[in-house]
Amino acid sequence: MSSVTFTGEKSQVERPPPVSTPHSLSKAVIARRSEYIRPQKIKIKIGSWNVAACSGTDKDLAGWFADGKNIEPNLAGLRVSTAVEENCSQDHIESIEDQEAGRTKKELTILKGDHGTITGGDTIGIYVLGLQEIVDLSSTKEYIGKVYSDTGPMTKWKKALTEAIPEGYQLISEQQLSGLLLLIYASPAVYPTITSVSSVNVGTGIMWSLGNKGAVSTRMVLGETTSLVFVNSHLASGNDAQILERRCWDVSQILQKTRFDPINRSGILDDHQEGIGDEDFAFWFGDLNFRLEGLPGDDIRRLLMLHTQGEYDVGAKTRNKIEAELENNDSPIIIQGVDSDDEEFGSDSLQTSRAFDTNNHPSSDLPNPDDFVQDPSQDPGSLQAAIDSLLPHDQLRHVQKKKRAFHDGWREGPITFLPTYKYEIGTMGRFDSSQKRRAPSWCDRILFRTRKDKAAYEKVNREELMAKRRDEEMKARGIDTAGDDDDVLYDYDPDEDGDETPSKSEEEPTTGKDFYDEQDEEDEEAMTKDGFVDKIHLDIYTSHQRVLSSDHKPLTSVFSLDYDAVVPELRSKIQAEAARELDKAENEGRPGITIVMDHSQNACETSQNVDTPFTAHEEGINLGSVSFMKRKSRSLTIANTSQVTSAFAFVERPGASGDEIGPLWLNVRFISADEEPSAKQNLKEVVLEPGETINCVVEASIDDIGLVQALNNGTMKLDDVLVLRVTEGRDHFVPFHGTWMQTVFGRSIDELIRIPESGIRSLQTSTTSIISTQPIRWSAPRELFKLTELIERLAERVVADASMLNASQVPKESAGWPFESDSWLLQDANVREEYAAAVVDALDSSGNLGSAFPDVTPAIEKLEVVAQTLVLWLGSITDGLVTEALWTKLETDIISRGTRQLTDAEEIKAWVLDVLSSSPNHNIAFVFLSSTLNRVADFLAPLPRTHLSWKKSPPEGSEARVERHRAIEKAYADIFAKVVFRTRDVTGKEKRVAEERKRYILESFLHAGARK
Amino acid sequence: MATKGPVGARGPAGSSRGGNSRFAQFKLVLLGESAVGKSSLVLRFVKDQFDDYRESTIGAAFLTQTISLDDQTTVKFEIWDTAGQERYKSLAPMYYRNANCAVVVYDITQASSLDKAKQWIKELQRQANENIIIALAGNKLDLVTDQPDKRAITTADAEAYARESGLLFFETSAKTSENVRELFTAIAKKLPLDQAGPRNPRSGGRGGVELRPENTSTQGAGNTCAC
Ligand SMILES: Nc1nc2c(ncn2[C@@H]2O[C@H](COP(=O)(O)OP(=O)(O)OP(=O)(O)O)[C@@H](O)[C@H]2O)c(=O)[nH]1
Ligand SMILES: [Mg+2]
Secondary structure: OOEEEEEOOOOOOOOOOOOOOHHHHHHHHHHOHHHOEEEEEEEEEEEEEEOOOOOOHHHHHHHHHHOOOOOOOOOOOHHHHHHOOOOOOOOOOOOHHHHHHHHHOOOOOOOOOOOOOOOOHHHOOEEEEEEEOOOOOOOHHHHHHHHOOOOHHHHHHHHHHHHHOOOOOEEEEEEEEOOEEEEEEEOOOOHHHEEEEEEEEEEOOHHHOOOOOEEEEEEEEEOOOEEEEEEEEEOOOOOOHHHHHHHHHHHHHHHHHOOEOOOEEOOEEOOOOEOOOOOOEEEEEEEOOOOEOOOOHHHHHHHHHHHHHOOOOOOOHHHHHHHHHHHHOOOOOOOOOOOOOOOOHHHHHOHHHHOOOHHHOOOOOOOOHHHOOOOHHHOOOOHHHHHHHHHHHEHHHHHHHOOOOOOOOOEEOOOOOOOOEOEOOOOOOOEOOOOOOOOOEOOEEEEEEEHHHHHHHHHHHHHHHHHHHHHHHHHHOOOOOHHHHHHHHHOOOOOOOOOOOOOOOOOOOOOHHHHHHOOOOOOEEEEOOOOOEEEEEEEEEEEOOOOOOOOOOOEEEEEEEEEEEEOHHHHHHHHHHHHHHHHHHHHHOOOOEEEEEEOHHHHHHHOOOOOOOOOOOOOOEEEEEEOEOOOEEEEEEEEEOOOOOEEEEEEOEEEOOEEEOOOOOEEEEEEEOOOOOOOOOEOOOEEEOOOOEEEEEEEEOEOOHHHHHHHHOOOOOOEEEEEEEEOOOOEEEEEEEEEEOOOOOOOOHHHHOOOOOOOHHHHOOOOOOOHHHOOOOOOOOHHHHHHHHHHHHHHHHHHHHHHHOOOOOOOOOOOOOOOOHHHOOOOOHHHHHHHHHHHHHHHHOOOOOHHHOOOOOOHHHHHHHHHHHHHHHHHHOOOOOEOHHHHHHHHHHHHHHOOOOOOOHHHHHHHHHHHHOOOHHHHHHHHHHHHHHHHHHHHHOOOOHHHHHOOOOOOOOHHHHHHHHHHHHHHHHHHHHHHHEOOOOOOHHHHHHHHHHHHHHHHHHHOHHHOO | OEOOOOEOOOOOOOOOOOOOOEEEEEEEEEEEOOOOOHHHHHHHHHHOOOOOOOOOOOEEEEEEEEEEEEOOEEEEEEEEEEOOOHHHHHHOHHHHOOOOEEEEEEEOOOHHHHHHHHHHHHHHHHHOOOOOEEEEEEEOOHHHHHOHHHOOOOHHHHHHHHHHHOOEEEEOOOOOOOOHHHHHHHHHHHOOOOOOOOOOOOOOOOOOOOOOOOOOOOOOOOOOOOO
């Protein structure tokens, strides 16, 4: 027969379903990032200035930082002039004298008439301003008492900066640590692309961690790809060697303690904090306080002032002062190349500076060569030559060299400007003329580093370490040729040593030590953490010599950055696509099953049964006709028709009897195809691989009388739904239904006496029982006649058989046989159940009870089954043979008699029958039953004929027979007392009393002595 | 130790700006009389398809669909498309019990289907999550564009009822896809993105409905990650 699929789903996806979670989604999105990133350019301007807590410094800010004014071209190297707009006339620039005078008149000391020389205004994407000593920290008291609570300086500088930069720029970060202030603003276009901003303070000053020295740092992510770190630091000041150590310690503290919040990458937070070094680009600036060492300070002052004096007009006050100073000391100024102990240091380390080549310039127009006099470093009398001669004495370069600080990839632009410290406030070129006559120094610096710089350093460093270790190992082994290995490593000659090594140009030595001097002069490409390529170019690095309000000169750098930025709109699109794909894969890759129902089971049944009244639900399991005591099963085949392992189970669903898998009368179990049918997997979760199948058996068995009554009167239907849930898949509903076959069980006497001769099944309808509308046909239930008649016949037969055949012996020990279940000889419960179902069926269909059994069934087994059926049926009668009302009357009488109870069986019977007569049908049924029981007892334990004349001379053995008869009477009374009477529910002593009374009545009817 | 200065670190204003994305997952249940087009609406929303002949749903179909509200907010719906046939009515609580949102569908050409929808809405308001977002969808809008007389329920009536009962309301067509995406988007927008996902994943152990901030390694509570 055909199988019909009523549910199912298929899937084509082979891989396990990728589920869209925040993680998988962002992974999928990141995998497609090239589709939503676009190259961007940005200029970042960094200004650094130690304002020495001087008043008026804020007023100068706009001039030098925002507009790029106050550069003294002649003193800052000529390169900056290339940034001057070509048509910009500098004719009306205020004279130095006028400008210096401004200081004393409390006016701006910013150069008037200067149109600015450095890229500024709205060409800058991000302005970064690092200031030092914005508050006076000369005393600890002041520091603790005032600075922590005073937001005034911050407010003042923010105001100055916002007024200086173009309108619309927005604050990215403001961070203050006492004298240190870091302010970052971004243009309206850049601002929305900045994320993951985190700022951190690290104090290294007084008491080791307070903030008069230290760093304020800000990390941010640009365009969701490129992380930038800005460190504004003020390191320990002072000239002696100990303080130099302290500066290096400060740097290490800042590196160690700066920890930014985790970065949020495409919605996912990195799980670790980042420090300085994890970024793509870092910028470290501030008053690093590194000095020139190894030269008499005054010599440096005088050398430099020789250059600065030329900038003043004749007769100017400052010029006179400078000249006076220079004249006072006529000792020769000799600045030799180097007095450092490291030979290579000098010229090599200046490579960086010289590398500032014209080709390197961001402006596409090459500067007019006439703007340059000649390469100033080639002119021994030039300022640049003087600067170059001083730089080898710079402590920063020394500590880099010695790997004490800023050695791991940090770079600095070429220094083409005068030392930034220390000037007489209010003058342009007059260095410290106090008693100390401090050596002018490049205290203020702007350093930068790319991820690639750091990586390159680390690579070289690793190689050096490895070489060193090998060297040591060799030495340890006593081989004294370790030096050769060094040579191999450092003096590698590609021409001789093989050609797989990329060849290097000959001018460039391949020593690891000056790796950072080797970087090609093209724009540097740095790989960012996410694998994007970013380029950085230093456009400007200069000081603003004509800013006079502090003893430090401010510094400016402009960097051009090419980077890949996320375009949010594009990313949204990609994200939507990725989500759709994930959803699709998830939905199609779900586990799934197909449930196949074998409809042939129903087909063969309909032929032999009443038509099923169910037409509404064609799908699902049709259990067909379901009758009392008869098991009915159906099987389903469940196949995994998906491409993935599928697990499923029937789950609890809200039902009539609470949350159950199915109704109580339904048994559901899985039977796998390759297992013995007895190996029930029952209702545990089943796991099937693709293509596998399992059988599921659904079995209805209704033997609960309460259920039978509900089904008889139509308050319950054989109609329910199982829910089969596929884990991570859909739920399948498995509806099932069956037709309840009308039965004589669970009926009232009043119904039973109306059952037509054709049997109760002839009243079968689709809706409710119509039995109450039938005429009364019998004086007592016909089932009682049928059952008792058969019992009597069988009992007689059994006794007869027993007397002839030794094989069928009536069990003598149990008096309750054949009604007592413990005494049954037919032990096979399945067989007995089958026989009983057949007897029930015969009763329901008005068939012949005797022929319900297979022909060969021994009478003794038949008797047991029919006896069992009788007890079951009596118990199922809703109102009982003796109804609750009748019982109440009987009990009332018993109670009223008190201690004078009836003792004579005949009297008792007369009384009971009198009470029962008010309900004639019940009465007849009761009498009928009791007389049957009497006869059965007599068959099984016949009393001696002389029974009535016992007193004279009882015959041999007659006493034992009488005893046995008595025992049977008692046992039957016991068994039938439970099913004949209906009483209200009582418990405990009351119950025992009631049972005693029931037995008392029944025994009277069964008592042999009472019979004629 | 890093010491914070007098002025604390401050990022750009507005914490939901760039890079701060949220992902929220919600359980959605579709209810309504049989044949009003529940499965068709889901098919349109999830696969952008339409079948003229669809088998009635016997069970509860489970599908997921993720939508982006804006470039920062992603909402994933876990959709349960239930069986509308009367005989499965008693099983509906299994599906709406932990639902965050429900779409109750009726057929604008069948007056009785709105009555049924109203019953569902009453039941939801009594039995479901108290914060459940309910949308009323009058489906098969395409049928009345050519033949206005086919309409059995006026837009005004349904809208008034929806307003009264605090429901989202759309007239949709699974066939032409009119208002289908709008319906689900409107629900997503109304969902409390900052707090609730399904509180108790249903007893069947279907996990993964709880959302978690992605920075925590343990899969803890919390439903959206506003990072
Ligand atoms: N013209 C038109 N027909 C539709 C539309 N939506 C659904 N239908 C049709 O209506 C019928 C029923 O649609 P289903 O989506 O199966 O309805 P359902 O609500 O899921 O029904 P159940 O699963 O039984 O609860 C199908 O034949 C669909 O093709 C619609 O917007 N316009
Ligand atoms: Mg459906």
